[in-house]
Amino acid sequence: MNSYDVIIIGAGTWGGSTAWHLAERGRRVLAIDAFRPPHEHGSHGGATRLVRQSNSTGPEYVELTRQAFELWDRIAARTGEQVMIETGNVFVGAPGSRWFDNTLANLAASPFEHEVFQTAEARSRFPRLRIGDGELAVWEPRGSVGQVPAALRAMQQLAREAGAEFRFDEPVVDWSADESGVTVRTEQGTYRAEQLVVTAGAFSTTLLGLDLPTSVERQVLANFAVDPGAPRLPSMYFAAPPGDDSAPSYGCPEPDGTFKFSVVGKGDVIEPQDLSQDVTSADLDRVLAVLRDRVPEITGEPLRTTVCMWTEATDGHWLIGRYPDSERVTYAAACNGRGFRYAPVVGQVLADLSEGITRPDLALFESTRFEITPVTA
Numbered sequence: 284m285n286s287y288d289v290i291i292i293g294a295g296t297w298g299g300s301t302a303w304h305l306a307e308r309g310r311r312v313l314a315i316d317a318f319r320p321p322h323e324h325g326s327h328g329g330a331t332r333l334v335r336q337s338n339s340t341g342p343e344y345v346e347l348t349r350q351a352f353e354l355w356d357r358i359a360a361r362t363g364e365q366v367m368i369e370t371g372n373v374f375v376g377a378p379g380s381r382w383f384d385n386t387l388a389n390l391a392a393s394p395f396e397h398e399v400f401q402t403a404e405a406r407s408r409f410p411r412l413r414i415g416d417g418e419l420a421v422w423e424p425r426g427s428v429g430q431v432p433a434a435l436r437a438m439q440q441l442a443r444e445a446g447a448e449f450r451f452d453e454p455v456v457d458w459s460a461d462e463s464g465v466t467v468r469t470e471q472g473t474y475r476a477e478q479l480v481v482t483a484g485a486f487s488t489t490l491l492g493l494d495l496p497t498s499v500e501r502q503v504l505a506n507f508a509v510d511p512g513a514p515r516l517p518s519m520y521f522a523a524p525p526g527d528d529s530a531p532s533y534g535c536p537e538p539d540g541t542f543k544f545s546v547v548g549k550g551d552v553i554e555p556q557d558l559s560q561d562v563t564s565a566d567l568d569r570v571l572a573v574l575r576d577r578v579p580e581i582t583g584e585p586l587r588t589t590v591c592m593w594t595e596a597t598d599g600h601w602l603i604g605r606y607p608d609s610e611r612v613t614y615a616a617a618c619n620g621r622g623f624r625y626a627p628v629v630g631q632v633l634a635d636l637s638e639g640i641t642r643p644d645l646a647l648f649e650s651t652r653f654e655i656t657p658v659t660a
């Protein structure tokens with residue numbers, strides 16, 4: 284039986300990064316995935332992710348963002364992959380809107396370059412967007428568009444160069460931990476290691492067998508044609524009005540010259556194995572209603588759609604920690620729709636935890652903030 288220092292179940296965004304960090308620390312790593320990342324069966328489907336420096340969630344994310352930008356730059360320099368395209372990012376919203384106010388507060392307490400425009404100024408600076416009465420715009424020049432396939436490829440490349448093995452199209456069927464290590468069984472084989480890291484995204488509850496305080500939400504992305512002669516649009520967010528706590532709608536230019544737009548679906552809870560690429564006219568109507576209003580120059584129908592899923596924790600923060608009462612199993616779950624841009628840092632944290640290095644600076648994400656117990660059959 285093949286034996287490793289660490290086995291990673293789920294070699295997607297967070298798992299690929301974890302494999303890279305652990306392999307570079309000299310660990311013998313096996314990363315196993317049910318599919319061949321990048322793919323459209325999980326949380327990283329589609330070509331791009333918005334990578335802004337601001338956040339709407341808490342000051343704890345500021346330092347993580349700084350580290351993530353540094354690591355993405357390093358990944359790009361070492362692999363030659365264009366993992367980020369710097370488009371700048373504009374966030375439009377009215378004071379009193381929770382997501383917008385948090386964004387301003389977190390930016391103000393950060394080292395990140397940004398400008399805040401009042402309504403009239405915002406309209407003249409961003410004439411292609413509809414900015415409502417009383418709304419402001421925040422501009423971040425280093426806001427970028429993450430290139431999902433290139434980023435996943437680059438992290439896999441660095442991991443492989445450092446000796447990590449990847450096994451793709453090999454679903455894990457079960458795993459167990461005992462006093463001397465962990466055993467992972469797939470449809471093709473059985474593997475042993477000292478440590479296990481589970482980064483299975485939307486499939487975490489099933490794979491871990493834990494009652495995680497999470498739900499998996501279906502999200503629809505739609506791509507539209509833009510005038511090829513017009514300057515490239517920046518990436519953008521539109522906050523919901525004050526009193527509406529929905530996450531902002533967002534869009535960004537994609538590498539094929541189209542523009543991606545999404546209106547965050549709240550409460551569209553699914554079982555991860557039921558994810559399908561089918562979209563309904565109601566899905567498209569929701570996207571079109573906001574897009575037509577906010578970016579009036581985009582008038583066509585969607586050229587294509589992608590359906591993706593993310594996992595929300597009840598308090599909106601990642602769940603990172605040890606399997607209850609285990610010294611051998613570490614996991615990260617609940618990306619909350621903002622796990623791509625932090626992937627290089629999350630992988631580093633998981634590498635630390637699996638090596639017994641504690642991270643008191645990341646208490647906000649520690650899974651022990653909830654009482655999480657194994658699900659008994």
Ligand SMILES: Cc1cc2nc3c(=O)[nH]c(=O)nc-3n(C[C@H](O)[C@H](O)[C@H](O)COP(=O)(O)OP(=O)(O)OC[C@H]3O[C@@H](n4cnc5c(N)ncnc54)[C@H](O)[C@@H]3O)c2cc1C
Binds near residue numbers: 320325332618619
């Ligand atoms: C529509 C949408 C938009 C988003 N927008 C943004 C954004 O703009 N900015 C941002 O930062 N983040 C964004 N996110 C979040 C970001 O994409 C995710 O946080 C990130 O991809 C999470 O990665 P992950 O590693 O948790 O999951 P994944 O990348 O899905 O990886 C999990 C892996 O586990 C594998 N797996 C599952 N079960 C098994 C099994 N039994 N055996 C083996 N392997 C298994 C899967 O195949 C998968 O490859 C968005 C997410 C969605 C869905």
